[in-house]
Amino acid sequence: MSEPLRWRPPRLVVILAIISAIWLVLPSGIGSAHSSLTDAAPAPDSRLEAAPSAIVLQFNERLENKGFAIQVYDRKGQPVTGDEAALDPDRRAMRLLLPSLSDGSYTVAYHLLSADGHPVRASYVFTVGRTTEANTEYVSASRLHDEHELGKNVPYWIARGLYYVGLLVATGWVGLRAYAPGISDLNRRRYDTFRMLLVGYHLLALLVLAWQDYGKLRVGFDSSERLDLLFGTSIGLSYAIAIPVALLGFWLTGRWRIVDAGWILLVFAAKGFNGHAVGYAAAQLTYILDVLHLTAASLWTGALLGFAIVGVKRLTESDGSDAALLSRAAFIAIAILAVSGLVTAALYTDGFDRLLDSQWGRLMLVKTGAVVLVIMTGACIRRSLRSGKLRRGSTWLLIDGSLFFVIVGITAVFTYLNPLAATGPVFWHEKVEGVHLAAIITPNKAGVSNQFHVSIGGWKSASGKTAAKASAQENEAPRKVTLRLQSINQPEIPPIDVPLAIMQTDGNKLSLYDYNYEAEGNYLSLPGKWKLEVRVQDEKLDEIVTDTTFYSKNEAE
Incomplete structure (x- = not known):
């Protein structure tokens, strides 16, 4: 044969x-997490002439109607208002009304739950007054970059993978009897043995994943809020249904075919509340x-x-x-x-x-x-x-x-x-040859004036064999820092060099960055896909070059 x-x-x-x-x-240069920030007013790391009347944050997916908050702190770390944020009717934006603010730097901290129940936490800085020294910390860039980096979530991915295996093998084996009872009856004892084992495995994997998700949910919330999060959110509702249904699978399944089919649908109905489906x-x-x-x-x-x-x-x-x-x-x-x-x-x-x-x-x-x-x-x-x-x-x-x-x-x-x-403000960080490079473009809207920031860290303390690091040992600032933009959709348009100027900051010794540069202007003339390139040149004309891609949107989007 x-x-x-x-x-x-x-x-x-x-x-x-x-x-x-x-x-x-x-890594995906334009990848994003759940409910990504698409617009913010005032924009992250922006410098305003007049104080804003409110903080308005817009997102690309619906938010949960619980577990969201915006706090604004002054330079001394004191909250500027005791009012609470409110959700817009479409649940895609939240806003916080502000009192009259004096010139200075302010930190916006926010947290929320996506409609699929996943938590998002971030913060950013804006400055009121053109002559005020900026407080550039790049908190948003580092938080958003680290929280959703795939390599740092391997245990969680494993737990999710084991859960999906358990979900499918348990429902698949139980469902076998629902549409093909003759097959399960070939050896009923074997069928029941595997049914109990697979239903048990599904329950165990579900509990492990639920515990991990609960660990993410409870961060930043006091004990009085956690019960409300569990039973007042989509992910809480999902687990509130899924766990009892999974437990009942030991007794309900394997008796009547109609009950088997109903149990499977209940399992999937509960799972549907825990995913992007409810955020669309x-x-x-x-x-x-x-x-x-x-x-x-x-x-x-x-x-x-x-x-x-x-x-x-x-x-x-x-x-x-x-x-x-x-x-x-x-x-x-x-x-x-x-x-x-x-x-x-x-x-x-x-x-x-x-x-x-x-x-x-x-x-x-x-x-x-x-x-x-x-x-x-x-x-x-x-x-x-x-x-x-x-x-x-x-x-x-x-x-x-x-x-x-x-x-x-x-x-x-x-x-x-x-x-x-992601199409919101650009937060980008990369470490090249021991040097930290960060860039922010805000609000990242084509056809309007945008603010551009580039920061360099590790330049003074770097050591090694490259020319850039050698000059760093002498505490010399970079000879030249270039931010270049190239339209990918319109490659015939020559690259645009954004004229950067040194930025006077508050000199925070805890900052990751030694040198900060800024520019403002209508350099993003077209919507679409762009290449952002940063070049840092030392006194010996050796360069560190790195780039990423991003999307710029129309002002009306």
Whole structure:
């Protein structure tokens, strides 16, 4: 009997796994977290002639109606008002009215919960008075950069991955009896044993993830607020339903098929409150798509478990209808999975606009590639099944199972990221050859006057062999600092050099940066994608050069 093709498909899986791993760890210059700040008034690190009457912060996703706050502190660390912030009716902006402010530097600190329950905390500085020395701390840049850096959340990604595995294997195995009772009855004792084990694993993984999410939620809130956060937010509602339902799975499932189906829908209904679906503008539509997507994934998982646990030989006995049923169910599930995923992605990214400019979009493409391979593998499984060559240890079944774990791993990460590329104020930090470079563009709107800031840290204390570091030992300031902008959408337009001037700051010894530069003007003349390049030159004309990309939006957006 001829063997199915063995080597080429595994190579495809290895290649896919490598690409997935690379994309998981590569930083996305325009990636963002949940409910990203898209506009702020006054803008971060801006210098105003007159004091503002209010702080207004706008975000790209709906916010929870609990757990949000804005505080404004003066230079002495004292709050300037005891009033509380309020949400706009669309829950995409929050504002805090201010009393009359004197000239000086002020720190805006805010925290919120995305509509999917994930916490966001950040702060920034603005200055009132053109002659006031700026208090440039780049708190926003460092906080936003560190909090959502993928490499620093590996334990959390693992917990999410184990949870998704538990969610799908438990519902997939229970669902097997709902649509294919003959398969579960082939060995009822084995079916019940695995049902208890998988339901238990799902409950344990759910509790671990809930504890980690609660740890994120409770930061910054006193004990009196935590109970309200648990039962008054989407993520709290999700866990309030999911945990009891998961626990009841030990007793409710495995008795009546209609109850099994109802239990699965309850599990997915609870999960739908914990994700981007409830943060989107058309929340009802994306919520339904999310539940449909999970159902299809569960159906596919159940088919995989059927072949792995029940066994190909047992399924193909007599007329082979059981194996054919599983194969057909898996094919339908993957088709629904692909369609629902693409529709959801199109909604989240406004028709795939700027898909490649966010970590979410890049991972989405890898997941799509994995689903394509699943479809190809499924076709080979069905062909082997019809020819009677499919075995328990078949290469095609192993590939299908491997792709399942690849897809679940990607899902664990990208469902926690924001589907939209950030278009708000630019906060960028990078360490190059031991030197910290930071740049801020605010408010980052095309066609209006923007403020540009570049800061350099570690220049005085650096030591090493490069010319830049050698001159740093002599406490010499950089000879020249250049901020260059290049329109990517209009490459025929020559690069624009922003004329930077040294910035007088308060000389905070705790600051990460030794030298600060600023400029103001209408240098972002067009909306769209831009390349930002920073060059730092020492006295020997050696340069440190680094760059990133960002989007500038129209003033009306």
